[in-house]
Amino acid sequence: MGNLNEDSEFWDGFWKKNSLDEINEYSWPQVSKAYGLKRILDYFDGDIRGLSVLECGCGSAEVSKKLLVKGAKCDLLDISKVGLERTTQQIREMGYEVNSFLGDVNCIEGLTGNKKYDLIYSGGLLHHIKDLGPAVDSMKNSLTKNGVIIADIIPKKFSLQTIADFEKSFIYFLRNIYNRDFSNIFSMHTHIPKTFVSERLPKEYEETFKQYDLSAEVYTATIYPSFALPKFLEKIYSRILISKYSFWKSLYIRESRLLNLLSISFTLYAKRKSYE
């Protein structure tokens, strides 16, 4: 990424504003995290007891919290002191021990003392990293022999979400009129923060990982868009999505044109080539 201090300041501000206590279990972001967890469990055939995991860019570490309960040993890494301290505290209150590393994903070895992991997971991190190579190299160096990198990524590209963003913008427009807030009345609401999300497409991620002697495959993750819905409808929508996991799973796509067209977010799996 660009300037490390600026980035950590930005994310500290982000985690100060976003209280973890406000996370609503039945919301679009929670559905996508629940599916992130399911994809990890699928990969390990449901048995993750004793698995050593590093969650990079953990934020509120929703996925690690669930993995810990299922018997994995999780460490956390994040560039935001505010987010990391709060999440670590929450996990300790849940009765689990975690090692927490404050720093950049491109220098994992230095932070962890060269510890190796069976799974390096990141959700919503890699599209914030401008120079992906050093981060990929660092993740690779921190993998066990058969370890795997699983990453959930949202690229800035056209998708069903682009269409859903018109609905969101219209609802926010009406809300602003109702609240007599005319300052940003015509601004387009985009699901994805403009300044921070890279435009790398799935294939480009695969190519970067392959340059580091890793096999890499990218699949669709989220095809269903996020709308601006009243709370009760958001709850119904999320419940339906959660109950239809096997349907969405049957639509896993790798073929790059369809993948580029349909996917709002996607999941990347990478392993060392030499050990395959």
Ligand SMILES: C[S@@+](CC[C@H](N)C(=O)[O-])C[C@H]1O[C@@H](n2cnc3c(N)ncnc32)[C@H](O)[C@@H]1O
């Ligand atoms: C969009 S949030 C995702 C948080 C969480 N994984 C989730 O799915 O809710 C991105 C997280 O990555 C962290 N982050 C951003 N750049 C980073 C970097 N270069 N190294 C490590 N963490 C970083 C941020 O502090 C933030 O917590």
